[in-house]
Amino acid sequence: MIERLLTDAFRRYYRSHEVPAPPAIEQREFGVGAYGRKIVKRHMSFASEREFQNYLKTNAPHYISYSVGYFEYPDAPSMDEKHLLGADLIFEFDSDELGLFSPSDVWVCPHCGAKGYVKEFLDRGKNPVACPRCGDPVKVIMFPDPDREERLKNEVDTLVKDFIIGEWGVSPSEVALNFSGNRGYHVHIRAEAFRELDKEARIELTEYITGQALDVRYFFDVTQFPLRGPKPSDPGWPGRVARAVVNALSKAKRVSDLVVLGMDAASARKLFHDRAMFVESVKRGVWPVPTKRGEDIFAPIQRLVRGLSPYMGKEVDTNTSVDIHRLIRVPDTIHGGTGLLAKRLTDIWKFDPFKDAVALPSRPELEIDVDIAPEFEFAGETWGPYRNQKVLLPLHVSIYLISRGVARWTLTSES
Numbered sequence: 419m420i421e422r423l424l425t426d427a428f429r430r431y432y433r434s435h436e437v438p439a440p441p442a443i444e445q446r447e448f449g450v451g452a453y454g455r456k457i458v459k460r461h462m463s464f465a466s467e468r469e470f471q472n473y474l475k476t477n478a479p480h481y482i483s484y485s486v487g488y489f490e491y492p493d494a495p496s497m498d499e500k501h502l503l504g505a506d507l508i509f510e511f512d513s514d515e516l517g518l519f520s521p522s523d524v525w526v527c528p529h530c531g532a533k534g535y536v537k538e539f540l541d542r543g544k545n546p547v548a549c550p551r552c553g554d555p556v557k558v559i560m561f562p563d564p565d566r567e568e569r570l571k572n573e574v575d576t577l578v579k580d581f582i583i584g585e586w587g588v589s590p591s592e593v594a595l596n597f598s599g600n601r602g603y604h605v606h607i608r609a610e611a612f613r614e615l616d617k618e619a620r621i622e623l624t625e626y627i628t629g630q631a632l633d634v635r636y637f638f639d640v641t642q643f644p645l646r647g648p649k650p651s652d653p654g655w656p657g658r659v660a661r662a663v664v665n666a667l668s669k670a671k672r673v674s675d676l677v678v679l680g681m682d683a684a685s686a687r688k689l690f691h692d693r694a695m696f697v698e699s700v701k702r703g704v705w706p707v708p709t710k711r712g713e714d715i716f717a718p719i720q721r722l723v724r725g726l727s728p729y730m731g732k733e734v735d736t737n738t739s740v741d742i743h744r745l746i747r748v749p750d751t752i753h754g755g756t757g758l759l760a761k762r763l764t765d766i767w768k769f770d771p772f773k774d775a776v777a778l779p780s781r782p783e784l785e786i787d788v789d790i791a792p793e794f795e796f797a798g799e800t801w802g803p804y805r806n807q808k809v810l811l812p813l814h815v816s817i818y819l820i821s822r823g824v825a826r827w828t829l830t831s832e833s
């Protein structure tokens with residue numbers, strides 16, 4: 419029932435909105451999903467944008483994804499037969515994978531059925547991992563949270579501005595950004611130069627961005643005194659590190675601001691006192707670091723690195739960004755698990771996913787049984803909190819709650 423209701427709503431959307439086809443559509447493999455299943459059919463291809471748009475209007479799939487790869491025979495049944503010609507470089511940011519929890523998120527235990535708000539865990543200084551009742555792993559259901567959105571946007575912005583455009587010199591016209599339709603963002607790099615990179619090269623690039631395996635010691639010449647090191651105007655990581663040190667010192671208001679970076683208290687006091695001179699000196703690549711014998715002067719600098727790279731999750735080599743065989747949501751299509759659009763963005767800072775990406779209409783209203791939902795903003799209004807109650811809600815917010823797994827719609831309650 420709910421499946422048909424969604425298909426009808428999606429079809430109405432696709433009949434009144436033309437979705438632009440991904441670039442080089444004839445070389446892409448497509449996959450489509452149905453209610454609750456992201457991929458039910460793959461190895462599909464479209465010869466033209468028109469054919470693709472007609473498919474959406476006729477079939478209104480609950481999910482539609484396309485290959486990051488370009489293929490000679492995109493509809494061939496196996497990877498070998500498809501003949502890979504190249505692949506876009508895509509970076510994914512997902513608040514779930516990044517472990518960005520919000521107090522108003524809901525946790526549920528699939529084993530014993532216990533549920534509650536993530537706040538209960540965070541208040542005790544814990545992450546929502548094990549069910550307090552039975553000890554099994556819990557599932558976290560994320561709800562709109564403006565603070566989390568801002569953190570996520572910051573990570574995306576750092577990647578795009580500092581690395582892709584700022585350091586690699588990719589033209590902004592070859593970088594496409596879209597909301598994922600659920601909990602994150604996708605950054606697509608379509609520049610020719612990146613297409614031929616194999617998986618290993620993609621892992622290296624991702625490790626470079628995240629600063630993993632980066633040892634700041636190599637930026638310094640320790641045979642000279644005072645130390646010779648990077649200048650803020652240097653390219654790449656050395657310059658980025660020098661700029662961060664200059665920035666941290668310029669912003670420091672008291673000695674403790676330097677101690678938190680991991681400096682010895684006496685060295686921090688001396689550095690704080692001489693900070694104006696130190697900053698001027700670093701600008702010339704000379705680092706007159708005050709040290710005590712045996713102190714690791716590079717540790718505080720190393721510590722700064724983490725704050726300078728976009729966080730993309732713990733294990734880069736298993737990150738989907740490096741997979742050249744994967745399918746990814748077609749931008750501007752509906753994500754069947756939320757009813758939100760995987761919307762293409764021009765300015766990420768002006769975008770509110772829970773308002774600007776709402777694809778479904780408010781009518782009809784559905785009477786649904788909500789198990790648990792916090793107070794949250796959606797489609798420009800405030801909803802909830804709800805706990806074990808029947809509520810009559812507009813279609814878009816009903817579908818959002820049902821697809822999050824916290825509400826049900828039964829035939830008898832059809833309105």
Ligand SMILES: [Zn+2]
Binds near residue numbers: 527532551
């Ligand atoms: Zn449990």
